[in-house]
Amino acid sequence: MDKYVQILKEHGLKVTPQRLEILRYLDMHKVHPTADIIYSELKKSNPSLSKTTVYNTLQHLGEHGLVYSLTISGSELRFDSNINQHHHFLCKTCGSIIDIDIECPNAKKVEAGGHRIDEVHGYFKGVCASCLKKLKNGDD
Amino acid sequence: MDKYVQILKEHGLKVTPQRLEILRYLDMHKVHPTADIIYSELKKSNPSLSKTTVYNTLQHLGEHGLVYSLTISGSELRFDSNINQHHHFLCKTCGSIIDIDIECPNAKKVEAGGHRIDEVHGYFKGVCASCLKKLKNGDD
DNA sequence: CTGTTATGTTGTAACGATTACAATCTAGGG
DNA sequence: CCCTAGATTGTAATCGTTACAACATAACAG
Ligand SMILES: [Mn+2]
Ligand SMILES: [Mn+2]
Ligand SMILES: [Zn+2]
Ligand SMILES: [Zn+2]
Numbered sequence: 001m002d003k004y005v006q007i008l009k010e011h012g013l014k015v016t017p018q019r020l021e022i023l024r025y026l027d028m029h030k031v032h033p034t035a036d037i038i039y040s041e042l043k044k045s046n047p048s049l050s051k052t053t054v055y056n057t058l059q060h061l062g063e064h065g066l067v068y069s070l071t072i073s074g075s076e077l078r079f080d081s082n083i084n085q086h087h088h089f090l091c092k093t094c095g096s097i098i099d100i101d102i103e104c105p106n107a108k109k110v111e112a113g114g115h116r117i118d119e120v121h122g123y124f125k126g127v128c129a130s131c132l133k134k135l136k137n138g139d140d
Numbered sequence: 141m142d143k144y145v146q147i148l149k150e151h152g153l154k155v156t157p158q159r160l161e162i163l164r165y166l167d168m169h170k171v172h173p174t175a176d177i178i179y180s181e182l183k184k185s186n187p188s189l190s191k192t193t194v195y196n197t198l199q200h201l202g203e204h205g206l207v208y209s210l211t212i213s214g215s216e217l218r219f220d221s222n223i224n225q226h227h228h229f230l231c232k233t234c235g236s237i238i239d240i241d242i243e244c245p246n247a248k249k250v251e252a253g254g255h256r257i258d259e260v261h262g263y264f265k266g267v268c269a270s271c272l273k274k275l276k277n278g279d280d
Numbered sequence: 281c282t283g284t285t286a287t288g289t290t291g292t293a294a295c296g297a298t299t300a301c302a303a304t305c306t307a308g309g310g
Numbered sequence: 311c312c313c314t315a316g317a318t319t320g321t322a323a324t325c326g327t328t329a330c331a332a333c334a335t336a337a338c339a340g
Contacts, residue, residue, distance in 0.1 A: 014306090014307055014308075014315095014316070014317070015307075015308090016306080016307075016317065016318080018317080018318070019317090034297090035297080035298085036296095036297080048318090048319075049318090049319090050318060050319040050320065051298095051319095051320090052298095052299085052300095052318075052319065052320075052321095053317075053318055053319070055297095055298065055299075056317080056318080057317095057318095069214070071211045071212060071213070071214035071263075072211060072261075073211070074209070074211035074217060075296085075297075075326095075327085076296085076297060076298090077214060077297085077298090087246065087250075089250060089253075089255055089257075091255075092258070098255075100246075100249075100250055100253070102246045102249055102250075104244075104246075104262070105245060105246075106227065106240075106242045106244075106245075106262065107264070109240070109242055110227075110229060110240055110242075110264050113229075113240070113269060114268075114269030114272065115229055115231075115238075115264070115266055115267065115268050115269050115272070116266045116267045116272055117229075117264050117265070117266040118232070118265055118266040118267075119263075119264070119265040119266065120263075120264055121212075121261070121262075121263040121264075121265070122244070122246065122261075122262055122263075123211075123259075123260075123261040123262075123263070124247070124250050124255070124257050124259070124260055124261075125257070125258055125259040125261070126255055126256045126257040126258040126259065127255065127256045127258075128254075128255050129253060129254030129255050132254065132255070132256055133254075154286095154287065154288070154335090154336055154337075155336075155337090156287095156288065156289080156335080156336075158288080158289070159288090174326085175326080175327080176325095176326080188289090188290075189289090189290090190289060190290040190291065191290095191291090191327090192289075192290065192291075192292095192327095192328085192329095193288080193289055193290070195326095195327065195328075196288080196289080196328095197288090215297095215298085215325085215326075216325085216326060216327090217326085217327090281340100282339100282340090283338105283339090283340090284337105284338090284339085284340105285335105285336100285337095285338095286335105286336095286337090286338105287334100287335085287336080287337095288333105288334080288335070288336085289332105289333080289334070289335085290331100290332085290333075290334090291330105291331100291332095291333105292329100292330090292331095293328105293329085293330080294327105294328080294329070294330090295326100295327080295328070295329085296325100296326095296327085296328100297324105297325090297326090297327105298323105298324080298325085298326105299322105299323080299324070299325095300321100300322085300323070300324085301320105301321090301322085301323090302319100302320100302321095303318105303319085303320090304317100304318080304319075304320105305316105305317080305318070305319090306314100306315105306316090306317070306318085307314100307315095307316085307317085308313100308314100308315100308316105309312105309313090309314095309315105310311100310312090310313085
């Protein structure tokens with residue numbers, strides 16, 4: 001049985017072609033795309049796809065813990081199918097969002113305050129190594 | 141000389157009544173208000189205030205490091221005049237955004253990857269202690 | 281103090297991401 | 311194979327934010 005079919009079934013979600021394609025797209029493109037990017041790309045092979053379906057599906061997948069939405073940019077949500085705890089770096093020069101494989105060691109302290117934590121988001125913003133290098137080369 | 145006048149002058153910003161009021165509002169109301177909340181509140185005493193001015197001013201103050209904008213909610217920016225490094229907790233039940241006084245110990249690791257960090261955002265989302273207590277009491 | 285000018289303010293219109301809604305379709309159980 | 315709850319679609323609406331142009335004013339020189 002197809003990997004993505006299985007994932008949907010395990011979570012009691014109806015298996016539809018749209019859901020399968022969105023799941024697969026996120027799994028194959030780990031650059032934290034927007035809903036609109038996912039829509040535009042998948043529309044190429046499925047011209048009847050609706051943007052509403054992309055939004056609905058991403059929300060469903062999110063509610064079932066299959067995808068994660070990042071608010072790092074402030075203007076649009078970015079989606080991530082990597083469920084493992086990790087942080088993100090947003091380059092303000094090239095716009096790319098880079099995975100930072102660290103876990104937050106502070107969660108315990110927050111829970112000590114009596115709050116219940118469901119999500120941890122660690123965001124860094126600045127200029128990525130690649131863009132810094134380009135800037136330096138342009139100097140001379 | 142007024143505290144806020146001094147802050148603006150130190151940063152080479154023209155001193156205007158609007159900027160002074162926005163600075164003061166943020167300093168007096170540390171609940172991470174939206175631009176719209178700031179606008180609505182200040183409009184009471186200055187009916188000619190424009191929403192554009194609030195957005196422009198917040199952006200200027202941000203560029204000069206006098207305020208910080210949080211993308212924690214994903215749907216709207218929240219503003220913070222507390223410049224000291226700290227994290228935030230968003231309660232998905234009552235919507236409040238609570239300061240968490242911890243610094244991120246991971247910044248060094250990110251910089252080790254060659255990236256330049258300008259901003260660090262630590263966000264936790266869940267249910268706050270106060271809302272948890274209410275939920276528990278409602279159980280019986 | 282007054283005139284000049286760069287900059288700030290205002291109101292309105294435009295924009296872009298997301299959501300609401302109603303009609304149509306379909307996955308999956310019986 | 312049929313039924314129906316739930317999914318998909320297209321369109322319109324919403325909401326936060328930004329663009330723009332006319333007008334106003336802070337700050338500085340004289
Ligand atoms: Mn990621
Ligand atoms: Mn804060
Ligand atoms: Zn970059
Ligand atoms: Zn709460």
